[in-house]
Amino acid sequence: MNILVCVSPVPDTTTKITFVDNNTKFNTEGVQFIINPYDELALTRALELTEKHGGEVTVITVGTAGTEPVIRKALAIGAAKAIRVNCDPVDSLHTAQAIHSAISNESFDLIFTGRESIDYNSGQVAGLLAELLGMGLLNIVTSIEVEGSDVIATRDIDGGKEKVSHPLPCVASAQKDLCEPRIPNMRGIMQARTKQLNVVEYADAYNDTEYLSYDLPPAKGAVKLIDPANAGELIDLLRSEKKLI
Amino acid sequence: MIAVYIERENGRAKKSSLEALSYAKNLAVKNSAQSIAIVAGGEVPSDLGDAGADAIVHVTDGNLNEFTPEGHATAISEVCKQKGVTTLIMAGTYAGKILAPICSVKLKAGCVTGVVSEPDLSNGFVVRKSCFSNKAFTMVNVKSDRKVLSLIPNSFEVGSFGLTPSVESISVSTSVLTKSLEVDKVKGKIPLTEAELVVSAGRGMKGPENWGMIEELADILGAATACSKPVADLDWRPHGEHVGQTGITIKPNLYIAIGISGAIQHLAGVSSSKVICVINTDPEAPFFKVADYGIVGDAFEVVPKLIERARQLKGL
Numbered sequence: 001m002n003i004l005v006c007v008s009p010v011p012d013t014t015t016k017i018t019f020v021d022n023n024t025k026f027n028t029e030g031v032q033f034i035i036n037p038y039d040e041l042a043l044t045r046a047l048e049l050t051e052k053h054g055g056e057v058t059v060i061t062v063g064t065a066g067t068e069p070v071i072r073k074a075l076a077i078g079a080a081k082a083i084r085v086n087c088d089p090v091d092s093l094h095t096a097q098a099i100h101s102a103i104s105n106e107s108f109d110l111i112f113t114g115r116e117s118i119d120y121n122s123g124q125v126a127g128l129l130a131e132l133l134g135m136g137l138l139n140i141v142t143s144i145e146v147e148g149s150d151v152i153a154t155r156d157i158d159g160g161k162e163k164v165s166h167p168l169p170c171v172a173s174a175q176k177d178l179c180e181p182r183i184p185n186m187r188g189i190m191q192a193r194t195k196q197l198n199v200v201e202y203a204d205a206y207n208d209t210e211y212l213s214y215d216l217p218p219a220k221g222a223v224k225l226i227d228p229a230n231a232g233e234l235i236d237l238l239r240s241e242k243k244l245i
Numbered sequence: 246m247i248a249v250y251i252e253r254e255n256g257r258a259k260k261s262s263l264e265a266l267s268y269a270k271n272l273a274v275k276n277s278a279q280s281i282a283i284v285a286g287g288e289v290p291s292d293l294g295d296a297g298a299d300a301i302v303h304v305t306d307g308n309l310n311e312f313t314p315e316g317h318a319t320a321i322s323e324v325c326k327q328k329g330v331t332t333l334i335m336a337g338t339y340a341g342k343i344l345a346p347i348c349s350v351k352l353k354a355g356c357v358t359g360v361v362s363e364p365d366l367s368n369g370f371v372v373r374k375s376c377f378s379n380k381a382f383t384m385v386n387v388k389s390d391r392k393v394l395s396l397i398p399n400s401f402e403v404g405s406f407g408l409t410p411s412v413e414s415i416s417v418s419t420s421v422l423t424k425s426l427e428v429d430k431v432k433g434k435i436p437l438t439e440a441e442l443v444v445s446a447g448r449g450m451k452g453p454e455n456w457g458m459i460e461e462l463a464d465i466l467g468a469a470t471a472c473s474k475p476v477a478d479l480d481w482r483p484h485g486e487h488v489g490q491t492g493i494t495i496k497p498n499l500y501i502a503i504g505i506s507g508a509i510q511h512l513a514g515v516s517s518s519k520v521i522c523v524i525n526t527d528p529e530a531p532f533f534k535v536a537d538y539g540i541v542g543d544a545f546e547v548v549p550k551l552i553e554r555a556r557q558l559k560g561l
Contacts, residue, residue: 013490013510018381026377036493092346093356118490121359121429127346130453136315136422139343152426158254158438159311159432160339166423176491177484199455208355212371215447217516220469223523228542234522234552237538239558242520244442244499245466 001055001109001146003046005079006099006125007032008117009063009070019214023086026119026214035070040077042179045144046112047078047182052200053146055109056080062089062098063098075192076184081102082197090207096128098202110151111171115140118171123173130171138164138172246328247273248281250335251299253290261336261398261439263296266327268401271335271363281328282410285320294408301412302328309420311481314343316419321353321402323417330391338438345395354391361517362540368516378490386391398438399496437486440469443497445488445515449504449525450543453481458548459503465555471495473505489514498504502507503543507532521542524548 011017013034018026036042046057047226059079061071064086071082085102089095111133116123130137138144142161150165156175184192226234239245246268252259258266266282273280274509284290284299286309291344293301299480304320321344323335333348335341337358349356362373369386376383437443443539450456456470463470470486477487488495490513500518505511507530515521516535518530523536524547534541555561 011377013378017377017422019381091312093349109455120376121378123342124346124349124356124358127343128350128356131347131350137343137347139314140339150429156339157428157430159261159436160428162425162429163427164423164425166486176487208387209357210386210388212384212386214376214384216380217382220535220537223536223539226538226540228540228547231524231540231547231550234538235551235554235558236500238520238522242499242537244520245555245558 001050001053002107003055003057004072004103004108005039005043005049005057005059006111006113006129007059007061007070007074008036009044009061009067010036010117010119013037013118017216023213025216033067033070035073035161036114036117037181038116038174038176038215041176041178042112043074043077043079044182045174045179046110047181049146058083058108060085060102061123062087062095063178064088071197072192073184075195075197077182078188081195084125084197084199085201085202086199087202087205090205090218091209091211092122092124093209094205094207095188096132097204097206099125099129100132101202101204102200109168111135111169113173115172115173117173126171126173129243133171136166136170138170139164140171140175142175142177144178153161170208186232246279246281246330247276247332247334248283248325248328248330250341251282251293252336252340253287253336254391254525256288256290256385258290258292258296259338259439260337260403263292263397264401265334265336266293266296267404267406268363268396270299270404270406271330272426273299274505275366278331279373281324281330283317283321283324284319289412294320294410296403297406298410299408302412303412303414304417304421305429306417308419310493311425311546313421313423313468315423315495316421318344318347318351318416319419320417320462324415325352327415330396332392334394334396337397341395345393349393349447351355352391353389354393355387355389356393357385357387358395360396375517376506378496378515382511395494399441399498431485435467435469435552437469437471437488437493437495440495441497442466443466443471443518444503445471445473445502445505446476446503446544448475448507450476455545456482458552462552464546465552465559468499473511478480503548503560504542505532506530507535508550
């Protein structure tokens with residue numbers, strides 16, 4: 001089975017978020033970009049599935065040449081080849097359309113994304129792409145197996161989990177617990193340098209939304225400290241000052 | 246027309262859906278438009294008029310009684326097309342997370358998820374959205390004629406509009422490929438994402454055997470329990486309780502963090518909580534910087550005092 005994994009480069013989880021150009025752009029200076037952690041899980045699980053059922057894993061990233069180190073890392077983890085759609089994505093729909101266009105001549109049994117990227121947190125690409133492709137979606141899955149022509153997955157639902165089956169092909173989005181992410185070994189890193197990375201253009205950009213400006217959460221006032229010997233006072237304050245209890 | 250997708254739990258509308266409904270009604274008033282509550286399958290819950298529904302559309306089809314994304318997305322989108330809906334609103338629950346983008350493609354609508362503000366209509370249609378895992382916000386303009394928004398639960402009030410909506414039944418035929426094999430819901434506990442009060446604990450608790458007092462405090466307060474990543478990784482607590490950047494993001498009215506230092510990844514998942522209380526032995530713990538109330542002390546001495554006082558106040 002052939003699996004496509006959509007990989008988004010995101011700022012490292014420890015990045016201090018700041019903005020430039022009058023708060024209209026994310027400040028990328030000194031920022032280390034990594035594979036979006038949920039996409040890394042999707043990639044690892046895709047590799048496990050192809051090791052069991054045959055086939056290969058292709059990764060796709062929508063982004064400018066600056067995203068190639070992240071793509072090489074995905075190849076080092078074990079993807080067979082990569083596609084980079086050469087444009088700077090403006091929003092989720094733009095990203096999904098670019099992926100849709102780039103794979104129009106290919107067929108995949110399963111398409112994986114992460115449940116959301118940790119920068120824009122929109123969690124839309126899986127749903128948008130599934131609908132553009134006319135495929136079903138298994139969103140936010142913590143386990144996924146292939147049985148014959150079906151996928152059996154466990155997805156998060158409000159207040160619990162649901163085990164579902166869905167025929168292939170379909171789109172799935174990875175949630176934490178799906179697997180343990182793989183760390184690339186030296187051999188993988190060496191091989192990644194020569195693996196195929198196709199660059200395709202996408203010019204028909206159409207986006208419905210525009211990000212106008214950014215801001216940081218308002219700073220909190222000073223913490224009100226309570227004497228541990230009289231800790232019960234916290235409960236009283238939560239009742240009298242905050243009306244919470 | 247402004248439409249809202251209503252989710253139910255045990256026959257009642259979920260609070261997050263009622264928040265979305267009141268949000269929609271407020272927007273409808275600004276636009277001199279009507280609000281429609283869309284109920285797919287099952288029975289129509291009773292409290293929709295009070296939360297702001299001018300009208301209710303009940304979509305019926307055998308496939309809709311159980312939730313599937315393809316079934317419910319088709320039902321919602323058909324209603325939106327028939328009724329000339331310009332803006333579709335839903336709560337950002339797990340169901341909303343999957344439905345919003347699918348419906349947006351079906352309706353050729355611009356979609357924004359994670360919305361935390363009412364739209365500013367003075368120059369376009371601009372909403373505030375959470376981004377960078379709650380470390381920042383962004384203002385997004387939706388340029389398309391049709392719009393789909395999903396709202397972060399617990400960001401908006403449920404109004405009391407006292408309306409008496411008409412109920413119209415519409416039959417939509419849907420085809421469903423997803424088969425539900427097994428549902429495993431945590432029984433008797435408050436789901437973390439819907440909880441208004443959360444008691445959370447970390448490695449400072451020293452071991453899973455010490456969680457009794459955390460659960461007791463949560464129980465008395467009517468709160469859900471949560472934990473930090475190391476605790477989930479050590480299997481002291483189930484992964485479903487892990488809040489933080491790679492776990493669940495929550496926005497309760499009250500978050501009590503016990504024995505959690507407040508690493509940036511943890512804060513990302515909880516920093517939008519309205520009131521944060523931190524109990525930690527280390528006065529330098531970064532969590533105190535974002536806390537409203539803090540107690541520098543040992544959880545094993547502090548928590549029993551909180552339990553005692555909470556019992557007294559609650560008359561338990």
